[in-house]
Amino acid sequence: MTLVGFKRAYIQPFENDRKTPNGDLIVVEGKTDKGATVSAEISGLSKEATKVPGSNIDYYISRKGLGDVKADFGILDLPESESDRLAGYKTVTESGIVYGGNDTEAPYCGVLLESETLSGDKVLFGFFAGTFTREKISLETLDPNKTYEPKEDSFTLSAIASDAEGDQNGQYFGKYVGSEDVNITKLQTQVLGAAVGAGETPKQ
Numbered sequence: 001m002t003l004v005g006f007k008r009a010y011i012q013p014f015e016n017d018r019k020t021p022n023g024d025l026i027v028v029e030g031k032t033d034k035g036a037t038v039s040a041e042i043s044g045l046s047k048e049a050t051k052v053p054g055s056n057i058d059y060y061i062s063r064k065g066l067g068d069v070k071a072d073f074g075i076l077d078l079p080e081s082e083s084d085r086l087a088g089y090k091t092v093t094e095s096g097i098v099y100g101g102n103d104t105e106a107p108y109c110g111v112l113l114e115s116e117t118l119s120g121d122k123v124l125f126g127f128f129a130g131t132f133t134r135e136k137i138s139l140e141t142l143d144p145n146k147t148y149e150p151k152e153d154s155f156t157l158s159a160i161a162s163d164a165e166g167d168q169n170g171q172y173f174g175k176y177v178g179s180e181d182v183n184i185t186k187l188q189t190q191v192l193g194a195a196v197g198a199g200e201t202p203k204q
Helices: 080-087 181-192
Strands: 003-013 026-028 036-043 050-054 057-062 070-076 109-117 122-133 153-160 173-178
Touching: 003 036, 003 080, 003 181, 026 080, 080 122, 080 153, 109 181, 122 181, 173 181
Parallel strands: none
Antiparallel strands: 003 026, 003 109, 036 070, 050 057, 070 153, 109 122, 122 153, 122 173
């Protein structure tokens, strides 16, 4: 399957129970001052095969499960307040100063990515639970001889298995290719939880 574009990403931070939304749904879809999706590379979708010998031959291949499931994102102009939420930084309301330290703990998040196929079918790829890391913030001088072009920031989502009841229990991700609204809504609800279940369906 060839994917065409990376239209938007939905990110829902949760409380530690992975069910209760922690703040509003973050929608990255190219709206002014709200950030835009640039790239996403998903890895760890299969476990490295391990051959087990027996009777002087390779008798069995251990192949069950997935690898280290994660996604590396390029996101342009994500508001710093949202980036701070994903990192688990502490913001003091009165001063607006943001702090990070030994007690910093990134929240669990559900993440849903949207693309499409060559034939125009919608493609949804969702992670049920994971945490974001942003390892660096870069500052770079301006070259007065060149036109400024903003660069995307890099984020990594490390996924874990869902502990929710239903088809997603024990699974790291869900994927849907098609156009049936009932199936789209089902995956959205599984990934984003009450943000969708309460009727706040993500904007299309």
